[in-house]
Amino acid sequence: MPEAVLEQAAAEMLDWHGSGMGVMEMSHRGKAFMAIAEQAERDLRTLLAIPAHFKVLFSQGGALAHNAMVPLNLAGRRPARAMDFVLTGSWSQKSAKEAARYGEARIAASAADTGFTTLPDPATWRLSADASYVHLCSNETIHGVEFHTLPDLAALGSDAPLVIDFSSHVLSRPIDWSRVGLAFGGAQKNIGPAGLTIIVVREDLLGHALPICPSVFDYRALADADSLLNTPPTYAIYVAGLTFQWLLAQREGALTGVAAMEVRNIAKAQLLYDAIDGSSLYVNRVDPACRSRMNIPFFLRGDDGAPLQDPAHPRNAAFLRGAEARGLLQLKGHKSVGGMRASLYNAMPMAGVEALVDYLRDFERNA
Ligand code: PMP
Secondary structure: OOHHHHHHHHHOOOOOOOOOOOHHHOOOOOHHHHHHHHHHHHHHHHHHOOOOOEEEEEEOOHHHHHHHHHHHHHHHHOOOOEEEEEEOOHHHHHHHHHHOOOOEEEEEEEOHHHOOOOOOOHHHOOOOOOEEEEEEEOEEOOOOEEOOOOOOOHHHOOOOOEEEEOOOOOOOOOOOHHHOOEEEEEOOOOOOOOOOEEEEEEHHHOOOOOOOOOHHHOHHHHHHOOOOOOOOOHHHHHHHHHHHHHHHOOEEOOEEHHHHHHHHHHHHHHHHHHHHHOOOOEEOOOOHHHEOOOEEEEEEEOOOOOEEOOOOOHHHHHHHHHHHHOOOOOOEOOOOOOOEEEEOOOOOOHHHHHHHHHHHHHHHHHO
């Protein structure tokens, strides 16, 4: 979280703008909260240049709940209830597995054979003519693989809408909405507290929910009720709104908002990748063409040069201890892949990355 956002939330905790209430105490249908939610939506639309024919929905359940809600809402667009999945890491795999409960989840392409260190070339995707949609995870948080360009499905011969899980890089870069039908993601990486899930959906994709879709997660109903079908995660929406304002105020040269963040994110990621690639102790195995700017997994090498996956290996343990002593926290890799991972979300300042790079060099010198 940007420190300025946390400070503002703290300052307004007991009394929001002289209302005599904190945001947590407000009725979600009261004027004050409605104004907060409307402003948050407007700012998100501005930041991501979301076209008018897309709805922005504030929901709950996290991205994993919406791994079910997306098929429940979209699979029924076509009689086959088929969905094409592009597997590029743990999160797209999870999405496909969940979707298979509600329709036919087909694997259009998979990078499993490279250990999810590459992106399958869109020209090789096996897209089906009767698919209700095509799903991909635009940034794989665990494997550190990012789509730097979204595929143009029409050019690949598919007329299905593209669904993207943008949980872990939303607002780190602009989005080409002409290529997207629906985007969804949890807020807890680049936006605000866990509990808020954001869905941006093209209007013509609404109204196809399967009868078993829970009504509170029917995107058509949620859109019709301006995301107020039931009590939304009010405090999370408020903090998200503060983050949006913070983002709008960010500047890099002539650029503002998300464009400014993108420049900063490119520079931050480059600094760390250069340090990793330039060392003989650390290794990142992801194809440079699709390396994530947000999540950078890396391994320390053992004496034989092989990457050390086990976090309990004495060299890994020493690395993590030393990092913690310098205030460099949460560097342990996801348990499914081991090793290390640095997450350089929007709120991570360049100084944080510089501190990490200094540590990498110092640790290597003494290893
Ligand atoms: N998709 C991606 C890309 C993620 O990074 C995560 C969380 N790490 C999820 C889905 C799951 O999100 P949630 O915990 O909000 O259900």
